[in-house]
Amino acid sequence: MKQLKGNNNRFFIRLLMIVAAFVAVDQIAGACLYYFFTHQVSGEYAVANHVVYNLNEDVLVLGSSRASHHYNSSLIKDGLKLSCFNGGRDGEGLLYSTAIFELALQRHIPKVVVLDVTSDVLSEKEDEKNRLSILLPYLKQSDVIGNMIEKKDRLELLKSHLQTYRYNGQVVSIFQHYFLSSGNTVMGFNPLDNKMDASRVSTHTSLKPYSDSISADNVDAMNLFINECKRQKIQLFVFVSPRYNDDTEQNSYLKMKSICNSNNVIFHDFTNDAYFKNPEYYSDRAHLNGKGADLYTDTIVAFMKKRLNPAINVQYLSKNEEFISQK
Helix, strand or coil, rough: HHHHHHEEEEEEEEEEEHHHHHHHHHHHHHHHHHHHHHHHCCCCCHHHHHHHHHHCCCCCEEECCHHHCCCCCCHHHHHHHHCCCEEECCCCCCCHHHHHHHHHHCCCCCCEEEECCCCCCCCHHHHHHHHHHHHHHHHHCCHHHHHHHHCCCCCHHHCCCCCCHHHHHHHHHHHHHHHHEEEEEEECCCCCCCCCHHHHCECCCCCCCCCECCCHHHHHHHHHHHHHHHHHCEEEEEEEECCCCECCCHHHHHHHHHHHHHHHCCCEEECCCCCCCCHHEEECEEEEEEEEEHHHHHHHHHHHHHHCCCEEEECCCCCCCCCCCCC
């Protein structure tokens, strides 16, 4: 009996030692990954890390791929005489933008924020929540991140107690963008080079009009974003950037306009702007190429100048509004 009890004690001691060793290895490996993660010099996380840890610019651009590919930070800087960084990220929606914005505000308050939204920005999209795992490396920075990730799966938060799990699927990319890549030189802006074949693209969408469901989480995120700008006295511009085909007949679009209007947020839609229906300006039906992005950026810079300083006389290319003549 005593021998059996002794064997049990040794078993539990060994088990505790194994668990302790596992935790120690996880903590050490997690700390190493965190270092390499935060010191990436290129790639999407390098852009996000600048917004989270190093933002000091006057103008911050946020949104999905249409933000990262449509807003030339250099032209905004030159046009507004304000420093600018483009924090847009391909494939990400409003939940990501709101979370990354909350993290940025902990260290720096920009003067101006440009939020690029799509017509379906408030629509229910399950894949948007599934992608929120990319925020796991920032979990310890703010409770907002935990709240966002919980929208995907509470089990995800439980698994994230393992430090290494927070970088799940990112290890190769982290080392690649730490050791092998050159640094970002365009202040987050990522222009597209190719030109769309207009003969293979319709100017009309195949979506059934007003068939989308509104996401309560996305509405909450939109309101949080706007309220933070009000609280911090940040000038917010909400833009729908140009698109070759029209996809604005969505409930999300109407709700978004309503939220902006009720909060006196400057909103402008360039989707059906005749000036930007030239296929030469597009990489695909949803994205401008570099040439189109530069023309669009010049347009919104003039638009923003007029709103930031109503006394100024500027001319911009939009055909949705009358030209403003220069003296």
